[in-house]
Amino acid sequence: EIVLTQSPGTLSLSPGERATLSCRASQSVGSSYFAWYQQKPGQAPRLLIYGASNRATGVPERFSGSGSGRDLTLTISRLEPEDFAVYYCQQYGNSPWTFGQGTKVEIK
Amino acid sequence: QVQLVQSGAEVRKPGASVKVSCRASGYTFTKYYIYWVRQAPGQGLEWMGRINPNSGGTTYAPKFLGRVTMTRDTSINTVYMDLSRLTSDDTAVYYCAREYLQDPFFDPWGQGTLVSVSS
Numbered sequence: 653e654i655v656l657t658q659s660p661g662t663l664s665l666s667p668g669e670r671a672t673l674s675c676r677a678s679q680s681v682g683s684s685y686f687a688w689y690q691q692k693p694g695q696a697p698r699l700l701i702y703g704a705s706n707r708a709t710g711v712p713e714r715f716s717g718s719g720s721g722r723d724l725t726l727t728i729s730r731l732e733p734e735d736f737a738v739y740y741c742q743q744y745g746n747s748p749w750t751f752g753q754g755t756k757v758e759i760k
Numbered sequence: 761q762v763q764l765v766q767s768g769a770e771v772r773k774p775g776a777s778v779k780v781s782c783r784a785s786g787y788t789f790t791k792y793y794i795y796w797v798r799q800a801p802g803q804g805l806e807w808m809g810r811i812n813p814n815s816g817g818t819t820y821a822p823k824f825l826g827r828v829t830m831t832r833d834t835s836i837n838t839v840y841m842d843l844s845r846l847t848s849d850d851t852a853v854y855y856c857a858r859e860y861l862q863d864p865f866f867d868p869w870g871q872g873t874l875v876s877v878s879s
Binding site: 699752 | 822855866867
């Protein structure tokens with residue numbers, strides 16, 4: 653199975669700053685079969701990005717995704733207070749579909 | 761709007777089984793796969809399997825083969841996830857989620873069902 657490693661584990665930033673989250677796969681994932689999710693405490697995950705770079709419906713433009721193959725990046729251009737959460741990457745190019753361990757974006 | 765509503769929290773003893781339901785509304789039930797993902801306390805997300813509500817066909821993650829069974833009832837737009845031979849490692853929140861665009865990424869998700877396994 654493909655293992656996804658997210659870095660950093662925790663990102664401490666202030667509102668208004670730019671956040672850059674990384675996800676690396678243990679082997680190449682076909683095309684751009686990656687997704688990103690946001691999860692807040694006590695809530696279910698929410699889909700942000702699919703196909704590595706496509707925003708899901710209703711996702712603000714400050715969220716953007718890039719990458720392919722083994723490396724993926726999620727960028728939040730200017731952090732809003734509601735963006736402090738845990739973010740997970742997922743690959744869906746090879747079954748079993750797997751998730752990274754998460755990056756926590758916390759208020760500095 | 762598209763919504764998935766899950767059954768309530770469960771407590772089981774080791775060795776027992778649990779069955780969690782997920783009722784869908786707001787779309788054509790048979791058109792999209794439903795997936796099950798679990799999250800142990802303080803941990804990440806783990807895909808368990810999926811069911812095609814149209815055919816009833818299933819695909820399970822290797823880790824859960826032989827222990828998980830997913831079924832559906834099209835008359836009430838509901839899917840079920842049955843997990844047997846529970847251990848304390850199965851204590852987790854179990855989510856159902858719909859595929860987003862007929863591909864295996866997920867939105868929306870159910871609210872989650874906490875399954876606690878303790879003697």
